Every structure is written in structure tokens, then in C-alpha cells.
Amino acid sequence: MFSKALYSTWAYYAPDRVLFDCGEGASTFLENRSFAIRKVFLSHGHADHVAGLTGLINIRNNAMGDREKELQIYFPAGNHLISELITYFSRTNRRLRYHLEWVPLGAGDRVPLVGGRQPRHVEVFPTVHAQGEKSLGYNIVERRQRLREAYRGLPQREIVDLVKAGRRDEISELYDQRLVSYGGDSVPLRPGPIQDTEVLLHEATFLADEDRKEYKHATLEEAIEAAVAARVQRKLICFHISSRYRRELARAQKQVAALELPFSITLVPPGQVCELDI
Numbered sequence: 300m301f302s303k304a305l306y307s308t309w310a311y312y313a314p315d316r317v318l319f320d321c322g323e324g325a326s327t328f329l330e331n332r333s334f335a336i337r338k339v340f341l342s343h344g345h346a347d348h349v350a351g352l353t354g355l356i357n358i359r360n361n362a363m364g365d366r367e368k369e370l371q372i373y374f375p376a377g378n379h380l381i382s383e384l385i386t387y388f389s390r391t392n393r394r395l396r397y398h399l400e401w402v403p404l405g406a407g408d409r410v411p412l413v414g415g416r417q418p419r420h421v422e423v424f425p426t427v428h429a430q431g432e433k434s435l436g437y438n439i440v441e442r443r444q445r446l447r448e449a450y451r452g453l454p455q456r457e458i459v460d461l462v463k464a465g466r467r468d469e470i471s472e473l474y475d476q477r478l479v480s481y482g483g484d485s486v487p488l489r490p491g492p493i494q495d496t497e498v499l500l501h502e503a504t505f506l507a508d509e510d511r512k513e514y515k516h517a518t519l520e521e522a523i524e525a526a527v528a529a530r531v532q533r534k535l536i537c538f539h540i541s542s543r544y545r546r547e548l549a550r551a552q553k554q555v556a557a558l559e560l561p562f563s564i565t566l567v568p569p570g571q572v573c574e575l576d577i
Contacts, residue, residue, distance in 0.1 A: 301328060302538035303570040304504055307347050310538075311336070312479060315412045315419060315439060318355075319481045319500075325351035326358045328572050333358050338410070339372045340421065342483025343434035344380025356388065360395050369398040373410060373421075375433040376403035404435060418442050422477070424492030426485035429515055436482040438496060440475045447472050479577060480529075484539060486514060487521040490528035498577045499526050503537035503566070506544050506551055519551065523564065531562045534577060538567040545569065 300310040307322030311329060316337040318325065326333040333355055342348060352372070359370065374381045385401050392399070406425040413419050422438040450458065450470045461470050477496035482488045484502055493499060504516035511518065519537060526535040540548065548568055555564040567573050
């Protein structure tokens with residue numbers, strides 16, 4: 300992940316080859332991994348979240364990687380800034396060697412990622428950022444199977460016997476587990492759409508509320524409150540932190556690490572590429 304407020308933000312999720320936002324320099328840092336990207340999910344149309352698309356689209360067309368792989372770019376339906384961007388790319392990239400598809404999305408939409416016994420998909424939820432600018436957040440969700448509550452206290456031997464007797468469907472149920480939630484730029488996220496997620500990527504532009512002039516971004520305290528309300532299970536990753544706090548970041552990281560919370564908190568330093576183990 301890389302995030303420097305006003306300059307560039309992007310996050311690459313390697314297991315599903317998904318890129319959230321595509322700020323300036325994304326392909327420069329990702330290098331050959333740019334060819335692995337299957338889908339790009341844009342949170343909104345501001346330049347620091349889309350300026351890297353020019354490099355990504357051109358690199359995949361001209362460099363020595365696999366130029367046959369298609370690429371889907373998903374974006375908030377009705378976002379006028381991205382609509383103008385699509386027009387620009389259609390006029391300046393008439394000889395692409397791969398299929399490039401722009402797909403509008405709305406809150407509640409789902410995008411399949413992988414199949415198999417534990418299929419995953421992206422779930423779309425609404426966010427609030429700038430007035431008149433449509434914006435979205437995204438959950439990576441995995442379909443899992445578990446015992447129904449009535450059977451969870453049984454000894455393992457009895458469960459095995461029930462399965463052997465052909466009663467697997469009776470004693471088990473399918474459920475959706477949110478693995479990663481990404482909110483892009485926004486005011487504090489509502490807990491409902493990200494409830495029980497394992498990892499939350501939440502913006503935290505301001506360490507102090509008095510530094511915020513307009514209600515378009517979140518504070519670190521608000522990001523933590525949102526994570527608590529959503530019952531985040533494992534990690535809160537705070538990004539889009541203003542560069543004004545560079546000297547204060549180490550102290551802030553120690554302070555949040557000392558909090559007694561059920562999840563860890565990582566602050567992404569502005570202007571640094573971070574490898575995050577999630």
C-alpha cells in the first residue's frame with residue numbers, strides 16, 4: 300500500500316490480484332506485479348486516486364509482461380470525473396493489445412473474484428466524501444461453512460458420525476465472512492456495511508480534529524471508533540495520513556499500540572510503500 304494525502308493512494312491485495320484505487324506511481328512501485336492485476340476498484344474520481352491509471356494501462360500494453368490479460372476497472376456509477384476519464388482513455392488508447400472494460404457499480408452490487416469451495420467476491424457499499432462526488436467502499440468477502448449453533452457443543456466423534464450418515468447439510472450452514480474492507484477517502488464509515496470484517500483499511504487524514512477545516516475526511520480517533528463499532532476482528536490499517544504529522548507518527552503509533560482493543564492498529568506513513576501482512 301502507498302498513501303500520501305493529496306498526492307497518491309493505492310492498495311494492492313495480492314491473493315485476489317485486486318487493486319483498490321490507482322494513484323500516481325502505482326505501476327512504478329508494483330513493476331511486474333502490474334501484469335498480475337485482474338481488477339481495479341476505484342473509490343472516487345479525485346486525481347490522487349486515479350492518476351496512476353495512465354501508467355498502468357500503458358505499461359500493460361507496452362512492457363514485456365503478459366499483454367493478453369484483460370483488465371476490468373470498476374467505478375462508482377454516475378461519477379462524472381471518471382466518466383470524463385473513460386472518454387480520454389478511449390481516445391488515446393485505440394490500439395490496446397488486451398481487453399479493457401470499465402464497469403459502473405452501485406451500493407449493494409457484487410463482483411465475483413474466485414470460485415471453488417470457498418468462493419470470494421467483492422461487495423460494494425456507499426461512502427461519503429466530497430459533496431457531489433459519488434464514492435464507494437469495497438469488501439472482499441469469502442463464503443464459508445460452519446456448524447449450526449445447535450450442533451457446536453457436540454463432541455467431534457458425534458459430528459463425524461452425522462456427516463457419515465449424510466446429514467452434513469442439516470448440521471452446517473453457509474455464511475459470508477468479510478476478509479478486507481477498504482473505504483477510500485471518506486468521513487467515518489458506518490459500521491453496518493463493514494461489520495465483523497477481519498481487516499479494515501480506513502482513512503485517518505487528521506490526528507487532531509481541530510486541524511480539519513471541512514468534514515470530508517476522518518480523524519484517527521474516528522477511524523478507531525468506526526473499527527470498534529464494526530467489531531473488526533484482527534487489524535485496523537489507517538492510511539491517507541496528512542504529511543504534516545510525519546514527526547508525530549511514531550508517537551501516535553505507540554499510543555494506539557497501547558490501547559486495549561481486540562485488533563491491532565497500523566498507521567501507514569505518508570509517502571512510504573508498505574508491505575502489510577493481512
